[in-house]
Amino acid sequence: MNAPVSTAQLLYEGADWDFNTLMRIHDACEVVAVRDLGLDYYTNRIEIISAEQMLDAYASTGLPLFYRHWSFGKQFAQHEALYRKGLRGLAYEIVINSDPCLSYVMEENTATLQALVIAHAAFGHNHFFKNNRLFKEWTDAKGILDYLEFAKGYIADCEDRYGEIAVERVLDSAHALMNYGVHRHHRRAIDLRSEELRERERRAHDEQMYNVLWSTLPERSAGASAVANDVEKRRAMLQLPHENILYFLEKSAPRLAPWQREVLRIVRNVAQYFHPQRQTKMMNEGCATYVHHRILNTLHAEGQITDGALLEALHSHSSVIMQPDFDDPRYSGINPYALGFAMMEDIERICREPTEEDREWFPDFAGCGDPMPVLRHGWAEFRDESFILQFLSPHLMRKFKLFHLQDDVAQPVLRVDAMHDERGYRRLRRALAKQYDPAWTDPDIQVVDVDLSGDRRLVLEHRVAAGRLLEEQEARQVLRHLASLWSYDVLLREIDPQTGASLREHAVSPPR
Amino acid sequence: MQILxxxxxxxxxxxxxxxxxxRRAKSLVQEAVRDASAKRDIRSADEGGEVSIPLHGIREPSFHHGGGGTRDHVLPGNKEYREGDEIQRPPSGGGGGGSEGSPDGGGEDxxxxxxxxxxxxxxxxxxxxLPDLAKRRLVEGSDPAWHRAGYSVAGTPSNLSxxxxxxxxxxxxxxxxxxxxEAVAALEAEIAALEGQPGTEDKIAALKAELEIQLRRSQRIPWIDPIDVRYRRFEPVPRPVARAVMFCLMDVSGSMxxxxxxxxxxxxxxxxxxxxxxxxxxEIVFIRHTHEASEVDEETFFHSRETGGTLVSTALEEMRKVVADRYPPSDWNIYAAQASDGDNAAGDSQRTARxxxxxxxxxxxxYAYIEVGRDGEHGMPGFPRxxxxxWRTYEQLVSAGAPMAMKKVRNRREIFPVFRELFAKRGLLEEAKA
Incomplete structure (x- = not known):
C-alpha cells in the first residue's frame, strides 16, 4: 500500500511453507516482539501436527501427554463427529504453558496463518504465561511436562496393579470434584519436580521399611485414648472449614489406599494448573490477539509480507473477534477474543489520543503516549475480573452497547438494571466483572465438619449466593462420588450466609 | 527456538x-448398534457409522447452580432498552439468550x-x-511364525545377544x-614406587620387562574378538491356519x-x-437348484432366472460332490446355509433327509435352514397355511436330534434377530431358557 517493496525482503510468498519459512517468520516476529512490544517470553518450541493429532490434543484438554481415562475418549468421539460433518473447524493452534513454551500448529495452515499463529501463540500467549501473576504463583511451567509424564506413568502403573476399573472409579470421583480441587487463597508456588521426587522417595522408603514382624503385633485396644470431642479443636486439627475438597479427602479420608490418595493429588495438581487459565481467558486471548495484530501490521509496514498476506490475516483476525449481538442466533456469550482485543486497543487509544472523559476516568495513564508499559503492567498484575474493573472504559461500553439485565426468577419480568449511560457505567462495569469472577460463578462449597470419633459423617456447606441453589440431580451424583471416596455418609447443607438458616439438605450414603 | x-x-x-x-458405554452402544443395524441396508451392514446413545449414561456430573434465585446478565448489542425497562421473560432458555442463563435447560440429550x-x-x-471348535490345519504358503532357536555366529545387529x-x-x-x-596399573604403580630408590635397578628392569609383556599381550588379545560375537537365532515354524468354506444353497425355482x-x-x-x-x-460356494442343481458364480446365483420343479436333494447331492472333490472335512470348517420357500417335490423328502x-x-x-416367505403371507384370513x-421334513430331523438350526424369515427386519438367535452363545441361550 505504501512504498513498493522488493520481493527479496519478503519472508514468504504464496501459501506454501517449509521449516525455513517458519524459522524466518519466527525470527521476524521475534524482532518486532522485542523491539516494539518489549515482550518477555519463554523459549519457543513449535511443533507441527496433523488434523488427527489436533483432535487428539483436544481430547486431552490440550495437553501433549495425559493419563488415560474414558472421558477423554468421549470428548474425542464428540469432536471427531462434529469435525467430520464439517460442523466445526479445528483451532489453528494450541499452546501449552510450559518452559520451553510449546505451540502446536496445524500442517494445513497457509504460510500467512502460520505467521498469525506464531505471533499469537508463541509470542502473545507465551508472554502472558511467563508474566501474569496468577500463572507465576500457581503454575510451574518448567515442571509441568515432567509432571504429566509422571502422572501418566503413575496412573498406568496403578491400572496394572489394581485394575482399570478400580482406577477408573477413583478418577471418575476425582473428576466430579475437580473444580473443588484448587487452593484459591493460600499462596504457595508448587514445585512439580519435587512433587514427583517426593512420591518416589516415599514409595521406596515404604518398601525398604517393610517388615513382616510389624503385622504380628497385637492390635491396640480400642478406646484407649480418650478422644476430645471438642468441635472447635477438631475443626482446627482438620483445618476446617476447607474449600479444597480433593485436598481434604487426600489428607483425611479414612479408608483410601495410598495410591488412591496419589491419584487424587494428580487430579488436584492438574486442576490447579488450569485454574489460572479459567480466570484469565479473556485477558490472555486479548493479549495474544493484540500482539499478533501489532506484529503482522508491523511486518507488512516493513515490507516483509505482501498486501495479500495481510488481507488474509485480517480476514481471520476479524472473524475471530466477531461479537454477535445478544439477540443474534449466533450469540453464545461475550466472545473473550472480542472483548479482550477491544480492551487492549482501547487502552492503546487512551494512551495515544485520550478524550476528556478518558482523562477523567484514567488519570494515571491517559495521554502517556506509549501504551506498551501500561499493557504489560495490566497483563502481569490482573485477572479478568480485576482487569475489567480497572480498565473497561465508558467508550468501550458504548461501543459494545452493553446493558445489564437482572433476572429474578420470582419476578415475572426481567429488569434492565443499567445501561451504557452516565448513570450506568460503574454499575455495568461491576456487573460485568462479577461474571468473570469464579468466586461468584461457581457455587461456594466447603467442608465444614466431620465427626471422626462418631459416625464419621462428613458435613459440607454451600453458602448460597443470591438464592441460587444447586442443580439437585447432579449435586446428588457428585455427592455420591464424594461419599465413595470418603467411605461414610456425606451431608451437604445449603445455607443462607446472612441468617445461617438451612435452605435445603442433601444426604448421601456411600455405595455398598 | 526449535521446530519439530x-x-x-x-x-x-x-x-x-x-x-x-x-467399554464404559458398552451396553448403551451395543443397543444403539443393534438399532442402527436393524434399520440399515445389508450391503452396508459391515460399515461403521454414526450411532447415538443417551447422554445420561455417560454424563460427568459437577456442582453447578440450578434454576431459582437472582441472576445477572451483561449483554452486548443494546438497541432500544433504557434503564428500568421491564422485559417479558423469553419462553425458554433462561434470560435474554444468555449463555449461562440455563445450564440445566438446554443441551442435547x-x-x-x-x-x-x-x-x-x-x-x-x-x-x-461359532458352533463347534474350528479345525486348524497346516497350509502351504501361509506366513510362518518365528520362534527362538538358540544362537548363531551370523545375524543382523539388532539380534546381537x-x-x-x-x-x-x-x-x-x-x-x-x-x-x-588393574594388574597393569598395579605394575605401573610398583615401578613408580621403586623408581629412584637405590639398589632396585634390577627389580625395576624385571618389572619393566614384565610390564612390556603384559602390555603387548593386552594389545594382541582384543577385548572382543569377532569369534565371540553371537546372535539370537530364529527359526520359521509353520503356523496352523483355520480355513472355512461356506456353502450357499438356494432354491431358484419360479416360486422364489x-x-x-x-x-x-x-x-x-x-x-x-x-x-x-x-x-x-x-471361501464361498454357491449352489442353486430347481429340479437339478449346479454350482454357479455369485451373479448367476442371485440374479439369473430358472424354471423347473423343485428337488432339494439335488442341491445336497451337489454339495456332497463338491465337498468330496475340493473340501475334505478334515481340513476345512464347513458351514452351510440353505434358503428356500419350503417347496419340495412330494417324493423327495425321504431322500433329502437321508x-x-x-x-x-x-x-x-x-447347517442352517432359512425359510423365506412374503411379508404378511402367514396368517392371512381365510387362507391358513x-x-x-x-419345514416338516427338517423339523422331524431336528426333533430327532440332528445338529441343525432352522428359522423362518418373512421380512428384512427379522434377518438380524434371526441371525443373532442362530449364533447366540450357547451359554447365554441356555441361561435365557432357564
Whole structure:
C-alpha cells in the first residue's frame, strides 16, 4: 500500500511453507516482539501436527501427554463427529504453558496463518504465561511436562496393579470434584519436580521399611485414648472449614489406599494448573490477539509480507473477534477474543489520543503516549475480573452497547438494571466483572465438619449466593462420588450466609 | 527456538481412551448398534457409522447452580432498552439468550459419534460364537511364525545377544591370560614406587620387562574378538491356519420371488461377514437348484432366472460332490446355509433327509435352514397355511436330534434377530431358557 517493496525482503510468498519459512517468520516476529512490544517470553518450541493429532490434543484438554481415562475418549468421539460433518473447524493452534513454551500448529495452515499463529501463540500467549501473576504463583511451567509424564506413568502403573476399573472409579470421583480441587487463597508456588521426587522417595522408603514382624503385633485396644470431642479443636486439627475438597479427602479420608490418595493429588495438581487459565481467558486471548495484530501490521509496514498476506490475516483476525449481538442466533456469550482485543486497543487509544472523559476516568495513564508499559503492567498484575474493573472504559461500553439485565426468577419480568449511560457505567462495569469472577460463578462449597470419633459423617456447606441453589440431580451424583471416596455418609447443607438458616439438605450414603 | 515435525508420530494416541469409553458405554452402544443395524441396508451392514446413545449414561456430573434465585446478565448489542425497562421473560432458555442463563435447560440429550467398521462389527457380533471348535490345519504358503532357536555366529545387529557375546569374550580373555587393567596399573604403580630408590635397578628392569609383556599381550588379545560375537537365532515354524468354506444353497425355482432371494442374500452376507471375522481364509460356494442343481458364480446365483420343479436333494447331492472333490472335512470348517420357500417335490423328502443325516451334517460345522416367505403371507384370513413340506421334513430331523438350526424369515427386519438367535452363545441361550 505504501512504498513498493522488493520481493527479496519478503519472508514468504504464496501459501506454501517449509521449516525455513517458519524459522524466518519466527525470527521476524521475534524482532518486532522485542523491539516494539518489549515482550518477555519463554523459549519457543513449535511443533507441527496433523488434523488427527489436533483432535487428539483436544481430547486431552490440550495437553501433549495425559493419563488415560474414558472421558477423554468421549470428548474425542464428540469432536471427531462434529469435525467430520464439517460442523466445526479445528483451532489453528494450541499452546501449552510450559518452559520451553510449546505451540502446536496445524500442517494445513497457509504460510500467512502460520505467521498469525506464531505471533499469537508463541509470542502473545507465551508472554502472558511467563508474566501474569496468577500463572507465576500457581503454575510451574518448567515442571509441568515432567509432571504429566509422571502422572501418566503413575496412573498406568496403578491400572496394572489394581485394575482399570478400580482406577477408573477413583478418577471418575476425582473428576466430579475437580473444580473443588484448587487452593484459591493460600499462596504457595508448587514445585512439580519435587512433587514427583517426593512420591518416589516415599514409595521406596515404604518398601525398604517393610517388615513382616510389624503385622504380628497385637492390635491396640480400642478406646484407649480418650478422644476430645471438642468441635472447635477438631475443626482446627482438620483445618476446617476447607474449600479444597480433593485436598481434604487426600489428607483425611479414612479408608483410601495410598495410591488412591496419589491419584487424587494428580487430579488436584492438574486442576490447579488450569485454574489460572479459567480466570484469565479473556485477558490472555486479548493479549495474544493484540500482539499478533501489532506484529503482522508491523511486518507488512516493513515490507516483509505482501498486501495479500495481510488481507488474509485480517480476514481471520476479524472473524475471530466477531461479537454477535445478544439477540443474534449466533450469540453464545461475550466472545473473550472480542472483548479482550477491544480492551487492549482501547487502552492503546487512551494512551495515544485520550478524550476528556478518558482523562477523567484514567488519570494515571491517559495521554502517556506509549501504551506498551501500561499493557504489560495490566497483563502481569490482573485477572479478568480485576482487569475489567480497572480498565473497561465508558467508550468501550458504548461501543459494545452493553446493558445489564437482572433476572429474578420470582419476578415475572426481567429488569434492565443499567445501561451504557452516565448513570450506568460503574454499575455495568461491576456487573460485568462479577461474571468473570469464579468466586461468584461457581457455587461456594466447603467442608465444614466431620465427626471422626462418631459416625464419621462428613458435613459440607454451600453458602448460597443470591438464592441460587444447586442443580439437585447432579449435586446428588457428585455427592455420591464424594461419599465413595470418603467411605461414610456425606451431608451437604445449603445455607443462607446472612441468617445461617438451612435452605435445603442433601444426604448421601456411600455405595455398598 | 526449535521446530519439530510431529506429523510422523504414531497416530491413534487417544485410542486407549476410546477403548475405555466404549467399554464404559458398552451396553448403551451395543443397543444403539443393534438399532442402527436393524434399520440399515445389508450391503452396508459391515460399515461403521454414526450411532447415538443417551447422554445420561455417560454424563460427568459437577456442582453447578440450578434454576431459582437472582441472576445477572451483561449483554452486548443494546438497541432500544433504557434503564428500568421491564422485559417479558423469553419462553425458554433462561434470560435474554444468555449463555449461562440455563445450564440445566438446554443441551442435547443424545450423544452422537462415529464408530469404525471394526468397532461396529465387534460390538454387533460381540455375544455371538461359532458352533463347534474350528479345525486348524497346516497350509502351504501361509506366513510362518518365528520362534527362538538358540544362537548363531551370523545375524543382523539388532539380534546381537550382548550377554552371550560378553560371556564368550570373558572366557576367551581368561583362557588367553589377557592381563586385567588393574594388574597393569598395579605394575605401573610398583615401578613408580621403586623408581629412584637405590639398589632396585634390577627389580625395576624385571618389572619393566614384565610390564612390556603384559602390555603387548593386552594389545594382541582384543577385548572382543569377532569369534565371540553371537546372535539370537530364529527359526520359521509353520503356523496352523483355520480355513472355512461356506456353502450357499438356494432354491431358484419360479416360486422364489426376487424379494425372497433378497432376504436370503441378506442372510448369506451376514454369515459371510461373521465367518470372515473368525477365519483368516473363507471361501464361498454357491449352489442353486430347481429340479437339478449346479454350482454357479455369485451373479448367476442371485440374479439369473430358472424354471423347473423343485428337488432339494439335488442341491445336497451337489454339495456332497463338491465337498468330496475340493473340501475334505478334515481340513476345512464347513458351514452351510440353505434358503428356500419350503417347496419340495412330494417324493423327495425321504431322500433329502437321508442325504442330510448320512452325508452332509457329519461333514458340517453348522447347517442352517432359512425359510423365506412374503411379508404378511402367514396368517392371512381365510387362507391358513401350515408348515411347508421341507419345514416338516427338517423339523422331524431336528426333533430327532440332528445338529441343525432352522428359522423362518418373512421380512428384512427379522434377518438380524434371526441371525443373532442362530449364533447366540450357547451359554447365554441356555441361561435365557432357564
Amino acid at each position: 515435525d510431529r506429523r510422523l508420530n504414531p497416530s491413534g494416541r487417544s485410542l486407549p481412551n476410546r477403548q475405555r469409553f466404549l 443424545a450423544f452422537r459419534f462415529v464408530l469404525s467398521r471394526e468397532e461396529f462389527l465387534s460390538l454387533f457380533l460381540d455375544d455371538l460364537e 550382548l550377554a552371550r557375546t560378553m560371556r564368550n569374550s570373558l572366557s576367551r580373555r581368561i583362557a588367553l591370560k589377557r592381563p586385567k587393567p 420371488t426376487e424379494e425372497m432371494k433378497d432376504l436370503a442374500k441378506r442372510f448369506y452376507t451376514l454369515l459371510y461377514i461373521f465367518l470372515q471375522r473368525r477365519y483368516k481364509h473363507v 442325504l442330510l443325516i448320512d452325508e452332509i451334517l457329519p461333514a458340517c460345522q453348522y 401350515g408348515p411347508t413340506d421341507l
